[in-house]
Amino acid sequence: MESNKQLQARFQKVNLLDYKGDQPLKIAKADQSHRVFTTYNIDGLNQTEDPISIDFTVKKASNIKLLDKEKDQPAQHKRSLQFNCNIEEEALLFFDKREIIPSDNSNINQHIKVNVTEDAEFIWSEIVHLDEVSDYHYYSLMEIWAEEQCLAYDPVQFDGSEEMLAHHGMTESYPYVASIWYISPDPPFDEWDVQQRLSQAKNHRAGMTDIDGKGILIRWLSTDLTLLKQEMDDVLAFFDEKITELRKWRV
Amino acid sequence: MSTNDSPKLLHILHMHHSSFLKSQVAHAIGMEMYIRSKQINSKEDLASFCHSYIGSYLIYNDAIMIKELFLKLKKNDWDQVLYLAEIYNARKNVLELKKTSRQAGNRFLDRLLSIEESPILSKWSEEIKDRDSLNHYVIVYSLYAFEKGFDLFSTIQTYLYFSLTNLVQHAVRAIPLAPKDAEQVTLEALAEVDQATELAMTLHFKDMQNSAIGLEISAMQHKYLLSKLFIS
Numbered sequence: 001m002e003s004n005k006q007l008q009a010r011f012q013k014v015n016l017l018d019y020k021g022d023q024p025l026k027i028a029k030a031d032q033s034h035r036v037f038t039t040y041n042i043d044g045l046n047q048t049e050d051p052i053s054i055d056f057t058v059k060k061a062s063n064i065k066l067l068d069k070e071k072d073q074p075a076q077h078k079r080s081l082q083f084n085c086n087i088e089e090e091a092l093l094f095f096d097k098r099e100i101i102p103s104d105n106s107n108i109n110q111h112i113k114v115n116v117t118e119d120a121e122f123i124w125s126e127i128v129h130l131d132e133v134s135d136y137h138y139y140s141l142m143e144i145w146a147e148e149q150c151l152a153y154d155p156v157q158f159d160g161s162e163e164m165l166a167h168h169g170m171t172e173s174y175p176y177v178a179s180i181w182y183i184s185p186d187p188p189f190d191e192w193d194v195q196q197r198l199s200q201a202k203n204h205r206a207g208m209t210d211i212d213g214k215g216i217l218i219r220w221l222s223t224d225l226t227l228l229k230q231e232m233d234d235v236l237a238f239f240d241e242k243i244t245e246l247r248k249w250r251v
Numbered sequence: 252m253s254t255n256d257s258p259k260l261l262h263i264l265h266m267h268h269s270s271f272l273k274s275q276v277a278h279a280i281g282m283e284m285y286i287r288s289k290q291i292n293s294k295e296d297l298a299s300f301c302h303s304y305i306g307s308y309l310i311y312n313d314a315i316m317i318k319e320l321f322l323k324l325k326k327n328d329w330d331q332v333l334y335l336a337e338i339y340n341a342r343k344n345v346l347e348l349k350k351t352s353r354q355a356g357n358r359f360l361d362r363l364l365s366i367e368e369s370p371i372l373s374k375w376s377e378e379i380k381d382r383d384s385l386n387h388y389v390i391v392y393s394l395y396a397f398e399k400g401f402d403l404f405s406t407i408q409t410y411l412y413f414s415l416t417n418l419v420q421h422a423v424r425a426i427p428l429a430p431k432d433a434e435q436v437t438l439e440a441l442a443e444v445d446q447a448t449e450l451a452m453t454l455h456f457k458d459m460q461n462s463a464i465g466l467e468i469s470a471m472q473h474k475y476l477l478s479k480l481f482i483s
Contacts, residue, residue, distance in 0.1 A: 139460070151341060152344070154344060155459050155460045155461055164306055168299045168300040171465065205472075209345045
């Protein structure tokens with residue numbers, strides 16, 4: 001039976017998170033210090049088969065980085081996550097690399113709905129493993145709004161048993177799919193700065209697109225997890241550097 | 252009235268005629284990188300691409316959008332029509348594909364309004380005066396098809412069929428392939444177009460999905476090519 005729990009975390013005294021679910025969701029301030037970000041570890045998203053619903057507000061001018069502590073862990077057989085987030089003006093939420101590893105017969109369903117207010121910024125990065133098992137269902141809807149305007153509506157779906165995925169244009173035979181979303185009305189870099197960090201090694205593909213001048217999306221298909229992680233780390237470190245340059249004067 | 256009526260059938264077929272300046276280059280943009288890297292280099296490769304293109308990319312996006320637009324127009328729910336246009340615009344992740352689709356929408360809308368009275372398209376034209384980013388080809392096509400009383404099945408089926416033939420025509424020149432190979436690919440895919448249309452009739456908005464990551468990456472890379480075979 002599902003219950004409502006308000007709580008578990010207060011970020012910088014003002015950022016609130018409401019959580020719906022029985023299993024404990026743990027959020028703790030990380031030891032690592034940063035000139036701009038306040039970093040939190042998030043834990044417990046992968047410990048229940050009950051639906052998890054999180055409503056999260058990043059208050060004005062906060063710079064929050066969330067690190068998923070459960071990466072590298074195979075997902076529960078059934079996992080349902082509803083993540084609603086409102087990022088107020090001048091604030092930034094950076095959800096660092098989540099790794100989704102479907103287990104046998106797993107059914108993973110997540111809906112990430114984010115609203116960015118005025119000049120708020122949002123960064124999300126994720127890797128999905130497609131070759132660990134053959135029988136899984138993964139559905140992830142990324143829905144990003146800038147108040148009235150929908151910036152992204154991306155219902156990614158992979159079904160391990162789906163023959164179609166092997167065809168040209170789909171995920172083909174690549175075992176890893178990764179994405180980075182960076183939403184900002186005025187990204188603090190040139191697209192070539194990012195483009196030059198993407199390699200086109202054999203059996204590794206990467207592409208980047210502008211989202212109507214409101215951000216960028218980078219996508220990878222890869223057979224090399226080490227190279228993929230290196231490249232994502234490089235891009236995220238570059239974002240971190242540029243964000244720090246700008247925001248260090250505001251904190 | 253059904254498009255089985257000959258004049259209606261000819262009318263909907265003519266909507267896809269090249270004289271309407273309809274650009275389906277968007278579909279070829281993603282394919283170009285596969286052709287350049289020799290991953291699409293034969294009749295079989297092209298058939299594989301068409302299979303995923305019709306059976307996944309178009310059916311779970313454009314076909315569902317056409318169906319949902321028909322449904323909302325039938326209920327006269329204009330707010331939902333605008334919402335669907337907003338979602339369709341956001342659903343296209345790659346800017347190059349977005350721009351090409353909008354360009355085709357703009358051309359199609361202008362041409363239709365210049366040749367006949369259309370209350371729905373006039374209303375749409377007013378609506379997007381300040382939001383022309385929503386004016387995608389599939390939206391204009393659906394609005395017009397609904398207004399003209401084309402049945403939903405034929406509207407989706409012809410859309411899929413002409414997207415397929417357009418893609419094959421581009422591939423024939425770029426790979427290159429013998430014309431008879433292209434005809435074989437097209438004829439073999441016809442049954443798939445039919446099945447995809449049948450399936451689309453049973454799908455809903457919540458069934459929209461994106462599995463075409465390879466196609467997206469190819470379309471993203473296309474922007475950075477120094478010389479391009481296909482441009483919008």
